Amino acid sequence: MSEAVPVPEAHADVEHHAAHHHGPPTSFIRKYIFSIDHKVIGIQYLLLALFSVFVGLIMSVLMRMNLTWPDHKWPLLGSLFKVGAPGGQMSPEFYLSLVTMHGTIMVFFVLTTAPQGGFGNYFLPIQIGAEDMAFPVLNMLSFWITFVGLVVLVSAIFVEGSAAFSVSINPNSAIAKWVAKYLEGGGSGTVGPIGGWTGYPTLSALGKIAGPGQGAGVTLWITSIAIFCVASLLGALNFITTLLNMRTRGMALMRMPLTCWSWFTTAILALLSFPVLLAGGILLLLDRHAGTSFFIPGGLVVSDKLLTSHAGGSPILWQHLFWFFGHPEVYIAILPGMGATSHILSTFARKPIFGYRAMVFAMFAIGLLGFFVWGHHMFISGMSPYSGMAFSVLTLSIGVPSAIKTFNWLGTLWGARIRFTVPMLFAIGFVSLFVAGGITGLVLGQTSLDLSMHDTYFVLGHFHLVMGVAAIFGMFAGMYFWFPKMFGRMMNQTLGYIHFWPTFIGVYAIFIPMHVMGLVGMPRRYASFAEYQFLTKTHPLVMLVTIAAIITAFTQLIFLFNFFWSIFKGPKASDNPWEATTLEWTTTTPPPHDNFGGKLPTVYRGAYEFAVPDAPDDYVMQTTPDATEANVAADGDGHTGQGSTGNGHDGHH
Amino acid sequence: MGRVFGALLWLITILTVWMFVSKKWWLPPAITEHGPAYDRQFLVTIIIVGIAFAGAQIALGYMLWRYGARRDSSRGIYSHGNNRVEMLCTAVTAVVFITMALFGQRVWAQLHFHEAPPGSAQVHVVAQQFQWNFQYPGADNIFGRTDPAKIKDAELNFVGLDDADPAAKDDQVVTTLVMPAGRDVELTMTSKDVTHDIWVPELRFKQDVVPGMNIKVHFKPVKTGRFELACAELCGQLHYKMKSYLIVLPEADYDALLRLPQAQFQARITELNKQPLGLPGEQY
Numbered sequence: 001m002s003e004a005v006p007v008p009e010a011h012a013d014v015e016h017h018a019a020h021h022h023g024p025p026t027s028f029i030r031k032y033i034f035s036i037d038h039k040v041i042g043i044q045y046l047l048l049a050l051f052s053v054f055v056g057l058i059m060s061v062l063m064r065m066n067l068t069w070p071d072h073k074w075p076l077l078g079s080l081f082k083v084g085a086p087g088g089q090m091s092p093e094f095y096l097s098l099v100t101m102h103g104t105i106m107v108f109f110v111l112t113t114a115p116q117g118g119f120g121n122y123f124l125p126i127q128i129g130a131e132d133m134a135f136p137v138l139n140m141l142s143f144w145i146t147f148v149g150l151v152v153l154v155s156a157i158f159v160e161g162s163a164a165f166s167v168s169i170n171p172n173s174a175i176a177k178w179v180a181k182y183l184e185g186g187g188s189g190t191v192g193p194i195g196g197w198t199g200y201p202t203l204s205a206l207g208k209i210a211g212p213g214q215g216a217g218v219t220l221w222i223t224s225i226a227i228f229c230v231a232s233l234l235g236a237l238n239f240i241t242t243l244l245n246m247r248t249r250g251m252a253l254m255r256m257p258l259t260c261w262s263w264f265t266t267a268i269l270a271l272l273s274f275p276v277l278l279a280g281g282i283l284l285l286l287d288r289h290a291g292t293s294f295f296i297p298g299g300l301v302v303s304d305k306l307l308t309s310h311a312g313g314s315p316i317l318w319q320h321l322f323w324f325f326g327h328p329e330v331y332i333a334i335l336p337g338m339g340a341t342s343h344i345l346s347t348f349a350r351k352p353i354f355g356y357r358a359m360v361f362a363m364f365a366i367g368l369l370g371f372f373v374w375g376h377h378m379f380i381s382g383m384s385p386y387s388g389m390a391f392s393v394l395t396l397s398i399g400v401p402s403a404i405k406t407f408n409w410l411g412t413l414w415g416a417r418i419r420f421t422v423p424m425l426f427a428i429g430f431v432s433l434f435v436a437g438g439i440t441g442l443v444l445g446q447t448s449l450d451l452s453m454h455d456t457y458f459v460l461g462h463f464h465l466v467m468g469v470a471a472i473f474g475m476f477a478g479m480y481f482w483f484p485k486m487f488g489r490m491m492n493q494t495l496g497y498i499h500f501w502p503t504f505i506g507v508y509a510i511f512i513p514m515h516v517m518g519l520v521g522m523p524r525r526y527a528s529f530a531e532y533q534f535l536t537k538t539h540p541l542v543m544l545v546t547i548a549a550i551i552t553a554f555t556q557l558i559f560l561f562n563f564f565w566s567i568f569k570g571p572k573a574s575d576n577p578w579e580a581t582t583l584e585w586t587t588t589t590p591p592p593h594d595n596f597g598g599k600l601p602t603v604y605r606g607a608y609e610f611a612v613p614d615a616p617d618d619y620v621m622q623t624t625p626d627a628t629e630a631n632v633a634a635d636g637d638g639h640t641g642q643g644s645t646g647n648g649h650d651g652h653h
Numbered sequence: 654m655g656r657v658f659g660a661l662l663w664l665i666t667i668l669t670v671w672m673f674v675s676k677k678w679w680l681p682p683a684i685t686e687h688g689p690a691y692d693r694q695f696l697v698t699i700i701i702v703g704i705a706f707a708g709a710q711i712a713l714g715y716m717l718w719r720y721g722a723r724r725d726s727s728r729g730i731y732s733h734g735n736n737r738v739e740m741l742c743t744a745v746t747a748v749v750f751i752t753m754a755l756f757g758q759r760v761w762a763q764l765h766f767h768e769a770p771p772g773s774a775q776v777h778v779v780a781q782q783f784q785w786n787f788q789y790p791g792a793d794n795i796f797g798r799t800d801p802a803k804i805k806d807a808e809l810n811f812v813g814l815d816d817a818d819p820a821a822k823d824d825q826v827v828t829t830l831v832m833p834a835g836r837d838v839e840l841t842m843t844s845k846d847v848t849h850d851i852w853v854p855e856l857r858f859k860q861d862v863v864p865g866m867n868i869k870v871h872f873k874p875v876k877t878g879r880f881e882l883a884c885a886e887l888c889g890q891l892h893y894k895m896k897s898y899l900i901v902l903p904e905a906d907y908d909a910l911l912r913l914p915q916a917q918f919q920a921r922i923t924e925l926n927k928q929p930l931g932l933p934g935e936q937y
Contacts, residue, residue: 093890196887202864203847203889210847211782211889297865299801301813302846303782306802315848315863349720355734380850382863385765389758396754403746406709407739413716415730420654420721428717432662435709436669439702442750446757449695451764452680452857455850455885505661512669516678521854523885526893533930534681534854534881541678611728618728 024593034144036136037593041143042122043486046479048147049114052105053472054560055154059102061553064546066090070528092527093212096194099525100213101157103197104221107329108228109150111471115336116270117143117235119478120263122486124239126584127257129248129601131594134241138234145231149224156220157192193217196525198322201295201315205287209302219288222281229278232270239267248583250603254360255622257582257607258353261360262339265367266332272371273328280321287313294318319381323374331370333467334434335363337474338405341430343607344477345412347580348424350618352608354411355404362401362408369398379450388447395445402438406431417611417618421578422496426477429504430470436508437465440515455525458518461511469507476503476559483566484573488590491570495562499555506552513541579619582607586623655721662714666707673699682932684855684880684901686873691760691857698753764858769839769871774832774907778842779812780849780862782888783895786811789825792912797821804845825911825918829926830882830899832874833907839871850886853899861886874901878932879925900925 025031035041065074071089078088085094121139125132133139194213195204199221208215243264247256283294291309295318298311346353353359375383375391409431418424440462443449453459476499483491517538522529529535529542576585583603587596601623609620620626672678683692720729777788777796790796797820804813814821832838842851844864852859855878860870884895902910902925910921 092893096887096890096892194887194890200848200887203887206847213890300846300864301781301801301804304804304806306804314865316866349729351729352731352733354732355739358734358739380859381861382866382868385761388765389761392757392761393751393754396750396757397747399750400743400747403750404739404743407742408734410709410712410716411734411738413713413720415732416716416720417727417729418655418717418721420658425658428658428713432665432710432713435713436706439706439709442702442753443695443698446694446698446754446761448691448757448760449698451760451859452691452695452854454859455852505665508665508669512672516672519673519680520678521681521852521883523852523883525887528893531894531896532881532883538678611731613728613731 034140036132036140038121038125038133038136038139039486039591039595041139042118042120044143045113045117045121045146046119048143048150049110049118049475050560050563052109052113052150054556056102056106056110057553057556059098059105061550062090063095063098063102064549066095066527067529068542068546070530090527093194095527096196096525097157097192097213097217100193100196100199100221101153104153104225106468107197107333108225109146109153111333111467112228112232112270112329113146114475115340115471115478116239116263116266116332117146119259119340119475119482120239120266120336121235123482123584124260124263125242125246126587126591126595127260127582128243128246128251129583129596129603130242130246131596131600133238134246135238138238142231142234142238145227145234149227149231152220152227153224156217156224159216159220193221195221198326199284199318200322201284201287201313201318202297202300205284205295205313205315205318206300206302206307207288209305209307211303219285222285222288226278226281226285229274229281232274233278236267236270236274239263240271243267248600248603251622252603254357255603255606257339258342258356258359258363259336259339261363262335262337262342265363266335269328269332269335269367269370273325273332276321277325280318280325283321284318316378316381316383319378319383320374323377324371326377327374328367328370330463330467331366333471334474335367337430337471337477338363338434340474340478340481341409341427341434342405342412343582344423344427344481345409345431346608346610347481347578348419348421348427349412349416350419350610351412351416352606352610353408354414355408356606356608358404359408362404365401366398369394369401373398373445376445376450379447380454385447392445392447396442399438399442399445402434406435421480422491422493422500423477423479423481423578425497425500425504426473426480429500430473430477432504433465433470433473433507437462437467437470437511441466452521453518455523456518457514457522457524460524461514461518464514465507465511469511476500479563481578482584483563484577485584485589485591487567487570488573489566489568489570490573490577491566492562495558499558499562502555503552506548506555509548510545510552513545517541579617581609581619581621583622586621655717655719658721659714659716659718662710662717666710666714670703670707673703680857681854682876682935683857684874684876684878684932685857686875687760687763688855688857688875690763694757694760698757701749701753760857764870764872769869770837773837773839773871776830776832776838776840777812778830778840778851778862779845780842780851780884780888781806781811781845782847783884783891784811785828785830785849785851785882785884785895785897786826787828787830788812788814789827789831789911789918790820791823791825793820793823794911795820797824801845823915825915827919827922828897829922830897831907831910831922831925832899832901833904834874834877834901835904836907837871837873839869842868842870847888848886849884849888849895852883852885853880855880856899859885876932877901877903878935879928879930881930898926900928 073088075088077085286292293310293313295315296310296313300307373395376395379388520538573589575589603622611618612620779786798815798818799813800815801813842862844862849862880899882897882899
């Protein structure tokens with residue numbers, strides 16, 4: 001962030017561009033905190049995700065420790081969480097609150113923020129040749145609302161357990177009492193909500209009567225998600241408008257980098273799915289606090305007390321609302337990773353992307369089909385078995401565009417001159433993990449097979465590989481790739497390699513064994529497996545997974561160190577250190593406040609022109625004019641008069 | 654580095670395939686009529702999935718091995734794709750996946766698309782935080798009336814049986830699920846409080862038990878034995894302890910059990926629960 005001080009030209013231009021330009025802010029607050037510069041906001045999102053991912057990671061290690069050594073006492077844990085882990089031994093509700101918070105933090109504040117809000121914010125405007133987002137203030141609001149959502153979520157950890165609360169605030173202080181009163185007492189003796197990230201009612205709707213971890217923590221958890229929905233909506237609107245309206249001269253849709261297509265598709269998914277979750281969240285809050293019964297049926301007897309205050313609701317309604325959001329959310333998490341992977345694979349394969357059009361269509365097909373398959377999370381929920389069948393067939397058909405993407409990644413590598421940079425390793429890792437994780441969807445997507453596999457560790461292995469780890473590999477690839485542009489310095493390559501290899505092997509060692517645990521029948525969200533003899537044979541695997549998880553988690557510290565060290569001490573990066581073709585590499589490193597120094601680039605060709613015969617280098621920038629070649633009829637949406645090579649001509653070679 | 658990475662991918666592929674093929678960790682033996690069909694469908698699917706997985710990883714490894722080693726300054730192939738290959742791959746995948754999706758409905762349809770045959774053994778399931786209650790109709794084969802208002806755990810009336818109903822007099826409510834082998838069993842399931850899920854791996858069956866709904870399911874156990882029964886839907890603090898047992902008896906024993914008066918019924922269940930877990934002779 002060694003960003004430029006205002007240059008005199010910028011001042012001179014202020015009047016002239018007053019309608020469209022905002023000069024670089026000078027105050028610290030406007031520059032780094034409440035900034036409306038998409039680049040700063042992108043970095044803010046990335047830092048928020050970085051904080052969140054380490055919190056989520058620590059939680060996962062704690063969970064593994066509890067599952068593997070259930071009787072061991074961890075003194076440090078005991079002193080940190082007097083109620084959650086008395087004497088250093090985790091209570092089942094502490095474990096479940098870790099399950100809930102790990103899932104919520106990872107899905108919302110890592111997988112949704114970093115790929116889209118982080119990299120998308122920073123690079124979408126630059127890659128299409130715009131000076132900023134269409135609505136810079138909205139962009140700032142979107143980030144800060146997300147930030148508030150995270151604060152509310154984290155506070156949910158502390159309101160439930162009075163002892164945990166006391167770590168930060170003296171429980172007898174006036175503010176603690178006020179907060180406790182406001183949140184109906186809190187202090188139910190756990191360290192957060194324990195409904196899982198899916199928060200199924202009636203468990204999540206009944207309140208404290210349903211047991212520990214169902215009090216104020218759940219209220220804050222829902223509130224946090226509702227806040228997050230609003231932020232994502234604002235972001236999605238901004239992305240769509242920017243991409244449709246602010247592309248520079250010559251940047252036809254079919255010349256855009258695949259990253260832009262992925263952010264665009266993701267934004268559409270977010271725009272259509274988050275409002276549904278927002279509605280669901282509000283209904284759930286009303287059920288909890290306003291006496292409504294959207295999700296609570298009549299005649300319930302909870303903790304041996306007949307509830308007369310509710311009647312007529314349906315717990316399954318929530319599942320429909322939740323998964324109508326929840327399934328597109330999976331693609332919100334993974335699509336930007338697909339975009340980044342395509343982009344980086346092509347760059348370091350030194351080859352055009354194989355089947356550009358097919359990649360774009362596949363992405364849209366995945367996004368579209370993603371809206372019609374939410375019921376595959378609900379085969380055994382009590383939903384009609386006939387709808388289950390329809391959802392099942394649609395689900396397996398998503399495998400087709402996913403397979404197209406895989407073919408095309410392999411096709412891109414075919415005949416390549418691969419450069420094994422760190423971002424390339426992570427992009428290749430993404431392909432491997434995406435296949436490994438995605439393909440078991442063919443098992444889970446069948447109604448018949450879900451009868452046994454539902455809610456077992458098979459599901460955990462499946463979605464962690466595909467939407468968790470693969471998506472995170474996409475982020476790592478993006479981070480190593482774009483870091484020089486963002487911070488003006490290179491990340492250390494050796495540390496990058498040391499980070500990659502154990503992480504890649506580690507995630508396989510963690511998540512493949514989970515599949516076979518699922519075959520044996522291991523149910524997810526269990527605080528302990530000691531009760532069940534049929535799980536005895538999985539114990540060696542439980543141990544293996546935990547050891548792999550601990551090693552993998554510690555490996556991430558290498559990344560953390562590399563990240564912060566390189567910001568200040570890394571070798572200075574040139575404008576185009578990777579010899580890449582897209583617009584972000586045509587501007588200075590790091591880019592100036594208005595991205596291109598007041599002179600917007602003109603685009604002459606598609607995004608992946610590598611290995612062009614007879615060209616002086618093995619790559620041709622999108623901005624390189626092409627005087628010699630006769631103008632080929634314009635491709636894409638056709639409103640470009642410039643000559644074009646590349647994308648849109650698949651299959652003509 | 655390409656060769657190292659390629660070889661690593663192949664090694665990971667081999668180890669992953671081994672985890673499944675070794676069958677050290679596999680589905681437990683099936684005890685229902687639809688079990689073998691389920692296992693067949695699972696096997697076919699996992700083989701197709703395995704081939705696709707291994708194929709993709711091996712191909713990826715090959716690309717890295719083959720195209721990662723070049724040190725000369727020549728350029729890669731200037732190609733933007735190949736529509737014919739693209740179409741072919743898409744068509745093949747679509748056919749395989751959709752076929753698999755259709756075959757994947759058979760067991761489901763067999764279980765869910767028709768009513769339980771007449772004469773099925775009937776059990777009512779009432780789940781609650783963290784206990785399973787199974788209600789049997791008794792000698793009269795008629796379930797007594799229940800009423801949520803009459804539920805009183807302290808008085809051991811877990812399902813709210815209404816004493817005023819004569820049919821309720823001989824109903825039995827226990828925490829163990831007992832079924833006959835060789836006869837269809839219909840479960841009518843509801844929950845008192847939150848959503849639970851009945852899960853016995855050997856049954857190849859799972860169903861959410863939802864408050865406010867009476868969900869009817871049926872299947873046919875064909876092998877006797879005693880098995881662990883778990884809750885598979887997060888239901889609160891002690892979810893992991895919401896355990897019970899499924900006992901599948903020979904048909905005659907089951908009928909005899911249902912005719913027993915209450916005290917002896919309980920004693921018989923206690924006795925049955927002393928047998929080891931698993932199929933006879935195949936304990937786990």
